Amino acid sequence: MNALKVEAENDPLGLLRMEVYVLMELKKTKFQVEISNTIVCLCVSARHFLGLKDRGHVPGKFNYVVMTLVGKSLQDLRNEAPMKKFSMGTAISVGKQCLEALEDLHNVGILHRDIKPGNYTVGRKELNELRKVYMLDFGMARKFVKEDGTLRNPRARAGFRGTVKYAPIACHVHREQCRKDDIESWLYMLVEITCGRLPWRNLTDSNDVGLFKKDCKGERYRCLFGGCPREYTEIFPILDKGKFFDAPDYPAIYKLLELALQNTRAQEFPYDWEM
Numbered sequence: 082m083n084a085l086k087v088e089a090e091n092d093p094l095g096l097l098r099m100e101v102y103v104l105m106e107l108k109k110t111k112f113q114v115e116i117s118n119t120i121v122c123l124c125v126s127a128r129h130f131l132g133l134k135d136r137g138h139v140p141g142k143f144n145y146v147v148m149t150l151v152g153k154s155l156q157d158l159r160n161e162a163p164m165k166k167f168s169m170g171t172a173i174s175v176g177k178q179c180l181e182a183l184e185d186l187h188n189v190g191i192l193h194r195d196i197k198p199g200n201y202t203v204g205r206k207e208l209n210e211l212r213k214v215y216m217l218d219f220g221m222a223r224k225f226v227k228e229d230g231t232l233r234n235p236r237a238r239a240g241f242r243g244t245v246k247y248a249p250i251a252c253h254v255h256r257e258q259c260r261k262d263d264i265e266s267w268l269y270m271l272v273e274i275t276c277g278r279l280p281w282r283n284l285t286d287s288n289d290v291g292l293f294k295k296d297c298k299g300e301r302y303r304c305l306f307g308g309c310p311r312e313y314t315e316i317f318p319i320l321d322k323g324k325f326f327d328a329p330d331y332p333a334i335y336k337l338l339e340l341a342l343q344n345t346r347a348q349e350f351p352y353d354w355e356m
Contacts, residue, residue, distance in 0.1 A: 082150040082205075083134050087143045096220030097144050103219040104133040104148075106189045129182035129216050151215050152205045155179075155198035158354055159274055166277030170347035173310070175201075176271040177338045178214035183267055184331045186216065187260050190226030193219065194258055196266035197247040198274060203354070211355050225259065232326050235259075245287050246279060250298075253291025261320045261329050268316050269294075276308035310341035 088097040107130050135147040155175065159165055167175065179201050186193055193200075193216070200218045204210020221242050225233050235257030243252050247269045249262035273279050281293040297305040298317055306314050319333050342349060 083147050084150045085145060085147055087145045090138060090141065090143050092144075097146055099222050100219045101133065101136050101146055103186075103191055103222050104130065104146075106191065107185070108133065110185075110189050128185060129178060129214055130185070131215055131217070150205065151202045151217075152211070153203060153354070154217075155201045155203070155214075155270075155274060158203070159198055159277075162353060164277045167274050167353050168347070169275065169310070169345050170342065170349040171353045172271070172275040173338055173342045173345075173347060174349045175214055175274065175352070176267075177335065179216070179270070180264070180267055180331065180334060180338075182214065182216035183263055186222075187263070187328070190224055191219075192223045192225050192258055192260065193221070193263050194223060194242045194252075195221040195244060195247075196263055196270060197244050198270055203352075212350065212352055223258075235325055241287070245290055246282065248290075250291060250294050253287060253294070257325070259325045261323050261327075264316075264320055264329050264334070268313070268320075272305060272309055272313065275310075275313075280304040310345050312337040312341040312344070 086097065086100070088095070131148040131151065133146065133148060136145065138144040153161075159167065166172070179196075182201070183193065183196065195218065200216065202215050202217055204213040204215065223242075227233055238255050239252075239257045241248070241252055241255065242258065243249075243266065247266045249258060249265040251258050251262045251265075269279060280297065281290045284290050284293065293301075298321075302314060302317075315337055316334055319330050319337075323329055341347075
């Protein structure tokens with residue numbers, strides 16, 4: 082079964098074009114995994130991205146893409162969960178998969194710029210993929226690597242891209258986003274699926290939300306991380322060590338997630354929605 086996504090041919094945003102570009106780039110890129118003591122090369126898209134089945138347009142009407150059909154989004158699953166949060170083991174494990182997808186995307190030179198639970202989904206039960214997380218929706222993505230392999234310089238002022246609730250602080254101050262900003266958004270999402278809420282959830286003004294997020298990196302950090310493993314609090318310092326052009330220290334963050342799983346003695350599997 083497949084999913085069809087359409088967009089008016091004259092849509093000024095042209096988001097499907099970026100969607101197709103990203104999926105094609107991911108399909109071209111390989112990574113190595115060890116299976117039964119054998120190193121196997123797989124497409125990056127085989128890990129956490131949908132297969133692009135077809136694309137095209139109906140003249141004078143719309144453009145379309147056909148992709149693999151998947152299951153519920155993490156946002157839907159969270160809303161269905163007791164207390165609007167996942168169990169500790171599920172939250173940490175799913176968070177790790179979401180970060181893997183983000184790292185894979187960055188490794189092909191692309192920023193997502195709209196990381197949130199609604200843009201991740203799990204696979205379908207009939208395909209035995211309830212434990213597999215996919216990344217979706219690349220309409221706001223931006224290529225940060227030029228054709229010659231060098232990184233694009235930041236613009237003096239960048240427009241707001243993303244969702245206010247999860248947007249990085251850089252976005253609120255109209256600063257060009259980089260890889261660590263995607264991970265900042267991922268961290269907000271991780272906190273929400275772990276403890277069920279973000280402290281600025283009831284604020285409506287984007288500037289107020291941005292100031293609250295900034296405060297949570299300082300004296301008010303307990304407002305953000307209350308109810309979360311203490312290892313989560315160590316992620317911001319890792320991100321802050323990096324500069325605009327630096328690759329984030331993904332291994333250090335994965336290590337913190339593993340420690341969180343061990344120290345909370347949480348059961349990783351089965352995931353909550355398998356019960």
